[in-house]
Amino acid sequence: MAVVEARGISRHFGEVRAVDGVNLATAEGEFLVLLGPSGCGKTTLLRMIAGIEEPTHGDILIDGHVVTHLPPRVRNIAMVFQSYALYPHMTVYKNIAFPLRTRGMDKADIPRKVEWAASMFGIEKLKHRKPRELSGGERQRVALARAVVREPSVFLLDEPLSNLDAKLRASAREELRQFQKRMGFTTIYVTHDQVEAMGLGDRIVVMHQGRIRQVGLPKEIYDSPADTFVATFLGSPPMNLIEHDGIVVGFRPENFLPADRMNGDESVAYPFEITYMEDLGAEKLIYGNIRERTHTGHVVSRLPGNVEAPIEQGRTYPFAALRRDLRFFDIKTGLRTEGSLP
Amino acid sequence: MNRGYEGTVAAPYESTSAGIKDRQGTLARLMIAPAIAYIVALIGIPFVMAILYSLSDVTTGDPSVDLVGLRNYREVFNDPVFRLSLKNTCLFALVSQTLVIVLSRILATLLMKEFRGKWLARFLVMLPWTAPIALGTIGWLWMLDSIFSPIDWLFRRAGLLGAPGDLLGPMTNLYWLGEPVLAMASVIFVHVWRLLPLATVIQLAGLSSISKEILEAAEVDGAAGWRKTLEITIPLTLPIIGIAFLFGLVFTFTDMTVVYVLTRGGPVHSTQVLSTWTFFKGIEGGDLAQGAAISLFLFPVLAGVAALLLRMARRAEVT
Structure with a gap:
């Protein structure tokens, strides 16, 4: 469990200000949703928290420590990518075991740990399959298992449900939320889907053109939008x-x-x-x-x-x-x- | 709404005379015919002739084809120069291809990074591939000259060569193409220089085909440096590395320019390879039958490599 903080964070790509002076802090164990249309900077912000993108200005803090220039591996974060980014040449078992091996975990402890993560997402039976032999929903579970297996202090998710069909998405949403409650990881979740944001978030951060437009409880944001952008972005119609x-x-x-x-x-x-x-x-x-x-x-x-x-x-x-x-x-x-x- | 069916417009099915462009089968055969004619004329006929020649006693002086069975193959195989050439060919191909793969990997990894003047670096890497092979090799012939070699000059200036007690010996020159080991090293070096651009481009294609998210996931999962290379990028590009290797192998087995221009197989056959030996025996020596037999020795090896190549290409598509 950890507190993630962004202080005056910006990321410029040439003239484009993908993220433009964002200040944000999570609570401990919170499920925070970054919501906005595509190109609003939410994924860039998440990538800077993960450490795979360097900010142009500003700092990222995890539990009060400045980690801005530290590589991802020392930040104790886990990330689920939109494409799941499973290693196609490894079996499910090896995919899940990979983050444990890179951390130099005792070889004898790895199978037990992999078993634990696999059982949490009900994929024990798929252990010997390669990613290409899995359905979309199964891949997503493997990606989640690989992310949680080393019990990170922060859990980052980049539109993890966008590749699932509508029916699966609803049940995956429910499972994800229950799992997060049980584990209590501080979670930052990026989506452009307002239904996901409303359903999952403890709080929602609405972003537009690299800036934060509003931060608040889902109900607050829906009922009392801070500006006309938030008012028209949430709700359908x-x-x-x-x-x-x-x-x-x-x-x-x-x-x-x-x-x-x-x-x-x-x-x-x-x-x-x-x-x-x-x-x-x-x-x-x-x-x-x-x-x-x-x-x-x-x-x-x-x-x-x-x-x-x-x-x-x-x-x-x-x-x-x-x-x-x-x-x-x-x-x-x-x-x-x-x-x-x- | 469906007025069209009642109107005066002719039903579309009535026009039965489809033009040639509508008959896909005929069109396909017509368009592929030039390619087939080309392959038959320039590869098929010479190949059949080579088999025929290798089983006969034809020479440039006596072009009549009299079949003599496997005699040529037996004679060729009992020739010590042939055996040396076979050994040299394998050494030449394997060493140069191993070097090419390792070096092209390093170059491709460097070229994947963003840096100032990247276009210039890419251009320079590609340059050996754009020059005609014979010209490039003649350039190297001068570089490796027994008297005027600039490489020797550099060594002499650096105090490594030319005086008693120097690291590389007291002679004024190394005689790159005159010493058996140095000659083979030179031939391999020039061939590596020649093939590196192609292999680098193939490896670059392989590296850029890896999804960025997978590499980032590996970083988040804690893999850095060697582990990422050994466990993620190399296994993911293995099929393409394999293709680059086999491609290069075919190129090396069949190439005679580098050896022919630099050493003509010398000194004393120490750089003789099958392709040059075929040429010397069959064309310069006039013994077409034995030349054909030597060249056909390569065929099973190359056919095997080509089959492997096609299989790997298919596998690479799947993953």
Whole structure:
């Protein structure tokens, strides 16, 4: 268990600032998720923590020690790569044993340790296979077993679920989370998938263009985004943003419902011109426009699938959002501000 | 929606006269024909002729082919020069290829790194491969000259050669191509110089085919320096190293330019290899039959190497 800290860390590739002055610290045993679109610098940040990328400025600290210029092998970290990076010429057993051998572990202790790691991920039976004879899910387990076998103090994961199919991804997410709780490793997890981030993270760090936009609990980030980028990056469909009296008003699609379901005093109603509807089974997505003199915008409403709403395409209905669900953003900076509507 | 079927447009199936470009089988045969004609004319016919000649008594003076069975093979094999050539060929090929593999590995590893002037280094490494082999070898002939060798001059200037008590002896020159051991070393050296660029490029291709994440994973797993080389990069590039080795072996077994230009097989056959011996015996000596027999001795070896090469190439694809 360890605390990882990044102090004013930057990584420039020529003119491009992949990571630009990031300050960040994990708690001990925390599951921290770095979330952002591709190219936001999250993987570069992770690689600098691992020691396979050197920062242009700033320092990386593990348990208070500056490790910025130390090679990966002395940092006691483990990393799972997006491609899993299994050694294709070694069997599963040899893959898992490799980090133990490089650390000069007593030869007699290695089989027991490998057995322990393999059993944790249910891959004991695959020990004699080569990576190319494994399915995607099995490879991912081998990669995890290889990472945990030497009980690192920090566990780094770079989109480890992105190569799995949707069904497997959900169960792998659950297993990963339970495993991390049990072992208590400080874990930093990189993903561009907001569902993974919401489901896995103790805290989420949202990154964009090399900078941190917001750090917080998943619920905080979803409910109270710090700016319009975070507001539109999380949630599917994202938060609706409309201009209203010189301020940007945001509300989540699930909070934008037919006005007759709302208490008139506590809500703000908008005429909603429906342009398109999607029935996804569990939910209905209703796309349309709000067209008024003071406020216009393209917005989405999300209704639970079991709600029958007599709505037709091409017509306009009164929809509303509760005042307490409205968020306000500065029209110039995009940052969240206090505000209210008349 | 399906109006197209009722309309006046002719059904697509009615046009039956497909052009030659639509008949894939014919087209394929047509396009491969020049290659086959080329192989038959320049490799197939000479090969059959060589077999025929080796079983006959044909000479440049008497081109009539009278079959004499395996007599040529027996005579060739009983010739001590042939046996020496066979030994020399093996020594020449194995030593030079081992050196080429080791050196090309080191060069390729260096060229994988980023440094200033990398393009210049790559260019210089490739240079021996771009020069015609005979010209390059003639250049070396001068470098290794028995009187004017600049290498000897350097040794003399460094005080290693030319005076009594010097490390390399009191003579003014080393006579690179005149001493049997030095002559063989020179021939091997020039051949290594010649083949190194090709092997380096092959090894570079192998090294850059290893996924970067695997190398990084090895680093995170604690492997550094030698362990990473021995346990990760070498095993992963082994099929390609093998291909470079076998390629070079074929090149070396069949090459006569370096030996012919530098030593003509001398002194006293000490650098004679099968390819030069074939040439001296069959072309310069006029005994086409024995020349053919000598050259065919290489065939089973080379065929075996080629089969191995193809197998390794297939294996390399899989992993």
